[in-house]
Amino acid sequence: MLTKIKNVKYLLVIFFIAFLSWEVSAKENDFLAVHGGYTFETTEGQRGTAVYLSFFNPGKTDVNIKSFSSNIAEKVEMHDIKLIDDVMKMFPIKNLKIASKSELFLQPGGKHLMFFGLKRKLNDGEIINLKIHLDSNKVLETNIMVLNKKLRENYLN
Ligand SMILES: [Cu+2]
Numbered sequence: 246m247l248t249k250i251k252n253v254k255y256l257l258v259i260f261f262i263a264f265l266s267w268e269v270s271a272k273e274n275d276f277l278a279v280h281g282g283y284t285f286e287t288t289e290g291q292r293g294t295a296v297y298l299s300f301f302n303p304g305k306t307d308v309n310i311k312s313f314s315s316n317i318a319e320k321v322e323m324h325d326i327k328l329i330d331d332v333m334k335m336f337p338i339k340n341l342k343i344a345s346k347s348e349l350f351l352q353p354g355g356k357h358l359m360f361f362g363l364k365r366k367l368n369d370g371e372i373i374n375l376k377i378h379l380d381s382n383k384v385l386e387t388n389i390m391v392l393n394k395k396l397r398e399n400y401l402n
Contacts, residue, residue, distance in 0.1 A: 319362025
């Protein structure tokens, strides 16, 4: 999560995944599309991992995300990163605002989700569930694709 995308191939994979899952929530003042969720396979015994996805708000009002949850993790936190004394540090953020007519990409090197207390190993190719709890009490669901960790080793640094 403290890395930068360095390879075009990797981006192509991400764009491909973006088209695999596309969910739109339509309510009077509450439009939010969530897509392109991905994470990397974990090792046996690994308890935490970062998850990335994209939001698109085509609506006329801002959408505030209150929290996230998943059935495979005890806790999901939203994190941002900051450069402190030349070291990138991550810290939890309380809520995430997707402004009207804007997009937000959670990606390596920036905002991300952290899954804590993973209940099992995440395997390459599987799809896991993520719930997105909005301030309006609406709950969206999206799929997170688990990618081979070689993608991270080869294409992210
Ligand atoms: Cu983090």
